[in-house]
Amino acid sequence: MSIEVRNLQKAFGKTVVCDHLNLDIPAGELVALLGPSGSGKTTLLRILAGLEVPDAGSVLFHGEDATSTDVRDRNVGFVFQHYALFGHMTIFENVAFGLRVRPKATRPSEAEIKSKVTQLLKLVQLDWLADRYPHQLSGGQRQRIALARALAVEPKVLLLDEPFGALDAKVRKELRRWLRRLHDEVHVTSVFVTHDQEEAMEVADRIVVMNEGRIEQVGTPDEVYDHPATPFVLQFLGDVNLFHGRTEHTPGGAAVKGETVYVRPHELEILAEAPAPGEAGEAWPATLSQTLTVGPHTRIEFQREGSGGEAGSYLDVELPRSEYTALRERLSLQRGSRVWLRARRVTRFEVGQRAA
Numbered sequence: 001m002s003i004e005v006r007n008l009q010k011a012f013g014k015t016v017v018c019d020h021l022n023l024d025i026p027a028g029e030l031v032a033l034l035g036p037s038g039s040g041k042t043t044l045l046r047i048l049a050g051l052e053v054p055d056a057g058s059v060l061f062h063g064e065d066a067t068s069t070d071v072r073d074r075n076v077g078f079v080f081q082h083y084a085l086f087g088h089m090t091i092f093e094n095v096a097f098g099l100r101v102r103p104k105a106t107r108p109s110e111a112e113i114k115s116k117v118t119q120l121l122k123l124v125q126l127d128w129l130a131d132r133y134p135h136q137l138s139g140g141q142r143q144r145i146a147l148a149r150a151l152a153v154e155p156k157v158l159l160l161d162e163p164f165g166a167l168d169a170k171v172r173k174e175l176r177r178w179l180r181r182l183h184d185e186v187h188v189t190s191v192f193v194t195h196d197q198e199e200a201m202e203v204a205d206r207i208v209v210m211n212e213g214r215i216e217q218v219g220t221p222d223e224v225y226d227h228p229a230t231p232f233v234l235q236f237l238g239d240v241n242l243f244h245g246r247t248e249h250t251p252g253g254a255a256v257k258g259e260t261v262y263v264r265p266h267e268l269e270i271l272a273e274a275p276a277p278g279e280a281g282e283a284w285p286a287t288l289s290q291t292l293t294v295g296p297h298t299r300i301e302f303q304r305e306g307s308g309g310e311a312g313s314y315l316d317v318e319l320p321r322s323e324y325t326a327l328r329e330r331l332s333l334q335r336g337s338r339v340w341l342r343a344r345r346v347t348r349f350e351v352g353q354r355a356a
Contacts, residue, residue, distance in 0.1 A: 001062045001156040001189050002027045003048065008057035010043055017043045018054065019213035025206075027062070028187045030180070032200035035210035036236070041193045042161055044210075048191060049159050050074050061157065074157070077150030077188075081162040084146065085134040091145055092117055092130040098153040120148040123182070140171040144178070151186065160192035164199065172196075176203045197237050201225065209233050231262070231349055240264050241315045243284075262347040265299065265318035271340040272331050283340040286315060288333060291324070298324040302341060315341060 003025040010018035017040040025031050033041035046052040048059060050071030058067045066074060085094050095117045099108055108116065121127035124144040134142055143163060150158060163179070164172040180203050183190055194200050200207050201221040209216045209224060209232075217229040228234035243261040275283050286302035293299075300317045319327070327333065 003157065003189065003191070004060040004063070005044070005048075006058045006060065008044070008047065008059070009055045010040075010047065010052065011055060016213045018047070018057075021057070021213075021215055023208060023215065023218065025189060025191065027189050029205045030183045030190045030192075030203065032204035032207045033191060033193045033210060034195070034197065034200040034207050034236075036195060038212070039210040040213040041208075041210050045159050045161055045191060045193050048157070049076050049078050051078075075153070075155050077153060077155030077158045079143075079146050079150050079158070079160040079163050081165045085142055085149070087134050089133070090130065091121070091126070091132055091134070091137070094134070094145060095120055095149045095152050098149060102153075116152060120152055123151075123185070124148045138171075139167045140175055143167065143175060147179075147182070151188070155188060158188045158190040160190065162193050162195070165194075172199070179203055201237075209236065211236070228347065231260070234262055234347055238264060239316060239318075241268065259348060263343045263345070264347075265316040267343055267345045268315070268317045268341045269344055270300075270317060270327060270331070270333075271342055274340050275342060283342040284315070286339060286341050288335055288337040288339065289314065290335060293321055293324075296321050300324065302339070305338075317341065 003023075005021050005023040008018050008021040010016075017038075019040075021040075021044065033044060035041050043052060047054050050066075050069060054067065058065055060066060061074070086097065089097070096113050099113050099116065102108075118127060118130075121130055124147060126141060126144055126148070129137060129141065129145075134145070137145065147160075147163075164175050167175065176199050179192075192203070204221060206218060206220055207224050208218050211232050217224050217233045219227075224233055225237050228237065234240055241263045243263065271283060274285070285305040287305060289301040289303045291298055291300045298319050298321050300319070302315045302317065304313050304315060331337070331339065333339070
């Protein structure tokens with residue numbers, strides 16, 4: 001089922017949380033609403049579910065206006081961050097709950113409920129836990145049961161509010177990969193809220209980046225990362241080094257006075273000396289401050305040299321661990337080493353685009 005949001009507005013007192021939002025979600029797509037706290041992503045999700053009423057605008061499901069449709073009639077599955085399972089019910093009965101409370105005219109028979117629930121428990125790979133209770137399961141298992149319960153009523157839309165936020169990092173990583181595989185099997189139009197950039201990039205077909213109640217950009221993970229529409233999107237989707245107000249030539253062309261040039265840590269290369277005159281790009285002198293290696297990656301912090309407001313501030317460079325090890329030996333890098341940093345690629349924005 002496709003979802004259309006048209007000129008949606010919502011405020012709580014003087015705080016605007018949905019500022020004239022417009023969004024199209026094709027049927028069968030898995031979409032992430034990504035943004036910091038207070039960006040409006042959870043409110044938008046709750047409006048889609050019918051748990052909040054917009055001040056203005058409309059929500060259409062498959063071309064039909066559902067703005068005033070009661071939450072019970074929207075055929076939407078909702079998965080909360082903290083599972084919301086019934087502690088006094090077995091896992092089987094938790095999943096069966098939505099089927100058992102249907103009006104008698106549409107309620108499946110006991111045999112049909114048993115078949116459906118068993119099928120769903122197998123789908124989430126937890127059929128062997130059918131007779132246990134929620135407190136006997138791990139957090140990751142409980143969240144998979146919550147997903148199975150949401151799918152039991154055969155929703156046309158599945159909505160997930162920070163579904164893995166209460167789990168530790170390892171379980172989160174496993175579950176988001178599992179969610180991607182599950183979605184590829186069931187093909188239910190799904191929208192999930194997250195503030196975790198890596199989670200959105202790994203799981204979603206498309207990402208809706210939100211900030212202060214507005215949509216900054218909509219695109220595939222590659223599109224929003226490689227071609228950010230605004231400075232906010234660039235800075236929210238990973239670390240970035242900023243170079244302010246340069247008037248001389250910078251990598252990729254001449255900078256405008258007062259312009260900010262953005263360079264991601266992995267887009268900076270380390271040189272032993274300043275490039276020869278005429279070589280492409282500009283290099284900045286810097287002194288190695290410290291290094292941090294985590295797994296296969298090394299992050300090197302440099303302190304800027306020179307004069308002006310940027311002198312003494314820090315730049316980050318990111319390299320594969322093996323590449324840094326070879327570079328360290330070749331250039332005899334250590335704390336206090338003086339080098340030059342040159343950008344392989346820069347990002348700049350037109351004057352007037354909203355800054356972060």
